[in-house]
Amino acid sequence: MRFEAATIKDIARSLGFSPSTVSRALRNxxxxxxxxxxxxxxYANKINYTPNPIAxxxxxKRSRSIGVIVHEIASSFFSQIINGxxxxxxxNGYNIIITQSLGSYxxxxxxxxxxxxxxxxxxxxxxxxxxxxxxxxxxxxxxGLPIVFFDRIVExxxxxxxxxxxxLGGYKGAHHLLKNQCRRIAFIGDSPLQYITAMRLxxxxxxxxxxxxxxxxxxxxxxxxxxxxxxxxxxAMQELFDGDHKPDAIFTSTDKLTIAAMRCCRDMKLNIPGxxxxxxFSNMENTDLFCPSLTVIRQPAIQMGRVSARLLxxxxxxxxxxxxxxxxxxxxxxxxxxxSKARVxxxxxDVLPLR
Amino acid sequence: MRFEAATIKDIARSLGFSPSTVSRALRNxxxxxxxxxxxxxxYANKINYTPNPIAxxxxxKRSRSIGVIVHEIASSFFSQIINGxxxxxxxNGYNIIITQSLGSYxxxxxxxxxxxxxxxxxxxxxxxxxxxxxxxxxxxxxxGLPIVFFDRIVExxxxxxxxxxxxLGGYKGAHHLLKNQCRRIAFIGDSPLQYITAMRLxxxxxxxxxxxxxxxxxxxxxxxxxxxxxxxxxxAMQELFDGDHKPDAIFTSTDKLTIAAMRCCRDMKLNIPGxxxxxxFSNMENTDLFCPSLTVIRQPAIQMGRVSARLLxxxxxxxxxxxxxxxxxxxxxxxxxxxSKARVxxxxxDVLPLR
DNA sequence: GTGAAAGCGCTAACAA
DNA sequence: TTGTTAGCGCTTTCAC
Numbered sequence: 001m002r003f004e005a006a007t008i009k010d011i012a013r014s015l016g017f018s019p020s021t022v023s024r025a026l027r028n029x030x031x032x033x034x035x036x037x038x039x040x041x042x043y044a045n046k047i048n049y050t051p052n053p054i055a056x057x058x059x060x061k062r063s064r065s066i067g068v069i070v071h072e073i074a075s076s077f078f079s080q081i082i083n084g085x086x087x088x089x090x091x092n093g094y095n096i097i098i099t100q101s102l103g104s105y106x107x108x109x110x111x112x113x114x115x116x117x118x119x120x121x122x123x124x125x126x127x128x129x130x131x132x133x134x135x136x137x138x139x140x141x142x143x144g145l146p147i148v149f150f151d152r153i154v155e156x157x158x159x160x161x162x163x164x165x166x167x168l169g170g171y172k173g174a175h176h177l178l179k180n181q182c183r184r185i186a187f188i189g190d191s192p193l194q195y196i197t198a199m200r201l202x203x204x205x206x207x208x209x210x211x212x213x214x215x216x217x218x219x220x221x222x223x224x225x226x227x228x229x230x231x232x233x234x235x236a237m238q239e240l241f242d243g244d245h246k247p248d249a250i251f252t253s254t255d256k257l258t259i260a261a262m263r264c265c266r267d268m269k270l271n272i273p274g275x276x277x278x279x280x281f282s283n284m285e286n287t288d289l290f291c292p293s294l295t296v297i298r299q300p301a302i303q304m305g306r307v308s309a310r311l312l313x314x315x316x317x318x319x320x321x322x323x324x325x326x327x328x329x330x331x332x333x334x335x336x337x338x339x340s341k342a343r344v345x346x347x348x349x350d351v352l353p354l355r
Numbered sequence: 356m357r358f359e360a361a362t363i364k365d366i367a368r369s370l371g372f373s374p375s376t377v378s379r380a381l382r383n384x385x386x387x388x389x390x391x392x393x394x395x396x397x398y399a400n401k402i403n404y405t406p407n408p409i410a411x412x413x414x415x416k417r418s419r420s421i422g423v424i425v426h427e428i429a430s431s432f433f434s435q436i437i438n439g440x441x442x443x444x445x446x447n448g449y450n451i452i453i454t455q456s457l458g459s460y461x462x463x464x465x466x467x468x469x470x471x472x473x474x475x476x477x478x479x480x481x482x483x484x485x486x487x488x489x490x491x492x493x494x495x496x497x498x499g500l501p502i503v504f505f506d507r508i509v510e511x512x513x514x515x516x517x518x519x520x521x522x523l524g525g526y527k528g529a530h531h532l533l534k535n536q537c538r539r540i541a542f543i544g545d546s547p548l549q550y551i552t553a554m555r556l557x558x559x560x561x562x563x564x565x566x567x568x569x570x571x572x573x574x575x576x577x578x579x580x581x582x583x584x585x586x587x588x589x590x591a592m593q594e595l596f597d598g599d600h601k602p603d604a605i606f607t608s609t610d611k612l613t614i615a616a617m618r619c620c621r622d623m624k625l626n627i628p629g630x631x632x633x634x635x636f637s638n639m640e641n642t643d644l645f646c647p648s649l650t651v652i653r654q655p656a657i658q659m660g661r662v663s664a665r666l667l668x669x670x671x672x673x674x675x676x677x678x679x680x681x682x683x684x685x686x687x688x689x690x691x692x693x694x695s696k697a698r699v700x701x702x703x704x705d706v707l708p709l710r
Numbered sequence: 711g712t713g714a715a716a717g718c719g720c721t722a723a724c725a726a
Numbered sequence: 727t728t729g730t731t732a733g734c735g736c737t738t739t740c741a742c
Contacts, residue, residue, distance in 0.1 A: 055735035291646025410719035
């Protein structure tokens with residue numbers, strides 16, 4: 001049972017005008033007399049008239065709503081992003097339709113289909129790690145739907161892209177550990193096929209190079225399930241700490257891996273930072289209360305959401321199809337905690353010979 | 356520039372039927388011949404037809420979308436709730452419009468207005484702590500819009516309500532601390548006017564009573580800004596630890612206060628749990644990695660989201676206005692960490708004399 | 711300056 | 727079984 005809202009017709013009938021006059025008065029057209037305008041406005045105000053957005057949408061062929069696809073709503077990083085998106089959307093009179101792919105290609109497909117049929121005006125997407133085939137996105141784009149990719153982007157698709165300086169993130173993390181006397185820094189990332197992982201790894205390697213060290217492939221591990229599968233991380237850690245030549249530091253390239261690695265160290269009784277230093281990407285709050293407090297690479301997630309939303313709305317509202325696509329690189333921040341602290345003495349055996 | 360999607364008219368024209376026949380065939384009415392049906396379905400499939408939901412909404416006078424108001428999207432608790440809401444909504448073909456009040460009454464008002472004009476079919480609300488005047492909600496309800504209140508509910512409004520057993524939460528926390536030999540347990544809550552805070556406090560008092568202890572009002576502190584204002588918490592803590600008769604435990608009644616209290620202890624060099632034990636409500640992930648690991652009362656947030664969404668959708672889809680409102684009490688879980696550990700020796704001076 | 715009429719895409723009486 | 731028609735609430739020509 002729903003209350004029937006007042007319509008333009010109702011106002012017209014009550015005031016003895018035609019619907020079109022009322023419509024014009026309400027939208028402040030300048031070919032209407034001041035008196036009529038006031039009359040209509042006052043009455044509309046009095047009866048608390050609000051236009052029916054559905055009817056407006058049908059007429060205007062746009063819905064003022066934008067779709068958002070993230071992996072998981074309940075993650076620090078993505079919820080911060082959504083926060084940013086929501087605020088910009090609302091400032092601009094858009095609402096957002098939030099969906100989560102939970103990292104699955106299947107879900108992403110069905111969500112995309114759902115969104116496509118929902119007459120959204122545009123879409124903000126962080127691509128699921130599983131996704132290889134991109135035609136569900138191409139479909140959308142062929143229909144003329146503007147898409148902005150953020151965070152986990154795909155290189156081969158047109159569209160604005162908003163991401164952090166992933167390479168810089170990897171560099172900053174590794175550089176910091178190197179500065180703290182670490183010489184055998186393990187890198188744990190999710191799938192190397194992920195653009196962001198590849199870039200973070202590049203940054204890591206660049207830092208090593210600057211210190212005249214060659215990357216040791218046995219120290220580079222990938223956990224394609226991104227810490228969702230704890231055993232995968234456990235296995236990687238065990239391989240790392242199995243031989244004689246153990247790492248003296250770990251750098252993790254995603255939020256989940258950072259937490260998983262920390263948990264693993266605890267389970268394996270590896271003292272942080274005494275036995276092994278730890279630094280990694282994380283957007284969790286309060287990691288300074290961890291034991292030990294975490295050294296993290298933090299992404300400006302809210303800003304990423306805001307920037308993405310702004311770009312999307314700009315595309316939506318531009319008259320002509322957007323010709324060249326922007327690529328926004330946002331900075332990353334290194335937050336230093338105890339977990340990456342330099343050990344007091346540096347034994348010679350800890351130093352990797354320069355090659 | 357948008358691609359024009361195919362319409363029923365297009366199909367009708369191509370196939371030589373009338374639009375109504377096509378519409379009926381697509382919606383599988385049984386007064387259409389099998390052959391026509393197949394013809395239409397096949398063609399629709401071929402050209403990838405999807406109905407325009409806006410037009411359907413205009414016709415059906417419902418939008419299959421529901422509004423959600425939370426304090427803050429980027430909080431563990433609320434993002435978990437949204438997660439639950441989203442999953443149920445999608446299972447039922449609804450989409451959700453997420454908004455955040457950021458705890459402000461002003462925001463809540465404007466959001467409510469926005470949602471009201473967005474032709475949502477129903478609304479899920481966690482009321483902002485600031486809110487005293489409720490007529491923006493009453494307005495919605497008078498229009499016949501179903502509302503389900505969750506988490507921060509208001510007692511005096513009709514509507515389904517979904518909440519945890521707040522009293523039990525307070526009880527469990529205090530009881531646990533008492534069992535661990537704590538005798539002077541401070542309670543830090545946000546505003547005592549908040550229903551959930553009042554109930555949690557009641558539970559706390561009940562636990563004391565069971566241990567034949569009278570609540571000491573000097574140990575009960577309120578921080579109406581709920582930890583957002585760190586100084587407020589600091590002041591409360593200082594009052595607590597100022598005199599001779601210090602507390603030996605702290606129980607905090609919200610996520611933010613728990614974190615703030617922990618941070619305060621660190622700043623005040625109060626050793627947890629050596630000097631003071633700590634337990635409190637928290638839905639943060641990974642509090643077991645804290646230093647010390649936290650003892651928390653955890654709410655089934657995802658479930659709360661799911662239950663609320665289900666109730667709302669049920670109301671939306673019920674033919675007659677819902678007569679009596681449900682009130683769902685969800686359980687809480689105590690997760691024991693190091694922060695509430697019993698001190699090894701219990702000095703006589705630590706024991707509060709029974710009164 | 712105002713009104714009549716058509717149409718956005720769809721559905722549902724009513725006719726045939 | 728199918729087609730015709732009207733209408734959801736709004737905007738927008740085109741007349742007057």
